[in-house]
Amino acid sequence: NAGVTQTPKFQVLKTGQSMTLQCAQDMNHEYMSWYRQDPGMGLRLIHYSVGAGITDQGEVPNGYNVSRSTTEDFPLRLLSAAPSQTSVYFCASSYPGLAEFFGPGTRLTVL
Amino acid sequence: GENVEQHPSTLSVQEGDSAVIKCTYSDSASNYFPWYKQELGKRPQLIIDIRSNVGEKKDQRIAVTLNKTAKHFSLHITETQPEDSAVYFCAASSGNDMRFGAGTRLTVKP
Numbered sequence: 125n126a127g128v129t130q131t132p133k134f135q136v137l138k139t140g141q142s143m144t145l146q147c148a149q150d151m152n153h154e155y156m157s158w159y160r161q162d163p164g165m166g167l168r169l170i171h172y173s174v175g176a177g178i179t180d181q182g183e184v185p186n187g188y189n190v191s192r193s194t195t196e197d198f199p200l201r202l203l204s205a206a207p208s209q210t211s212v213y214f215c216a217s218s219y220p221g222l223a224e225f226f227g228p229g230t231r232l233t234v235l
Numbered sequence: 236g237e238n239v240e241q242h243p244s245t246l247s248v249q250e251g252d253s254a255v256i257k258c259t260y261s262d263s264a265s266n267y268f269p270w271y272k273q274e275l276g277k278r279p280q281l282i283i284d285i286r287s288n289v290g291e292k293k294d295q296r297i298a299v300t301l302n303k304t305a306k307h308f309s310l311h312i313t314e315t316q317p318e319d320s321a322v323y324f325c326a327a328s329s330g331n332d333m334r335f336g337a338g339t340r341l342t343v344k345p
Contacts, residue, residue: 166324169333172331180331224269225281
């Protein structure tokens with residue numbers, strides 16, 4: 125039981141490049157989410173999903189896309205990276221309405 | 236949407252003393268309030284949670300209280316130890332949308 129896994133652990137992009145952050149969970153959780161963590165600002169919700177085929181926007185969705193084709197996977201796509209997207213990204217999963225289990229995080233730098 | 240405010244942003248205590256972190260929330264529909272601990276370079280991990288139908292919950296040295304009328308909840312750590320040093324986050328959720336406070340950096344001095 126690996127829990128929540130994320131790849132890559134570190135990534136450096138140039139402005140305008142695109143990439144996908146991968147997230148997978150093996151706990152059969154319906155709910156999955158993506159957060160970004162910036163110094164002094166806590167964890168801010170980007171997008172979330174309550175089940176396969178269903179996604180919704182969180183607090184800071186601009187510049188990010190998500191899809192949920194399976195229960196296990198919830199990738200986050202940056203279409204055209206900007207320096208403001210430099211952050212640590214955490215994926216999380218849970219049963220609805222309960223505490224979330226976080227992945228190890230991806231540290232992204234956009235130059 | 237929900238807005239969660241957390242205070243203080245930093246807290247320094249002597250080993251053995253108690254530490255209290257306070258949070259307020261804005262959405263009266265919020266019914267679930269977890270607390271997370273994040274050590275440097277690590278992922279946030281749940282340490283305790285409380286639902287809106289409960290006023291207080293305790294787990295060894297950690298306790299959480301909830302005042303629904305005032306829309307605030309607090310984390311209490313007693314007999315603090317150096318390994319309690321970390322950033323603590325409160326959060327509030329009404330079901331599908333978890334919102335976090337900005338965090339409190341707790342330092343326990345030996």
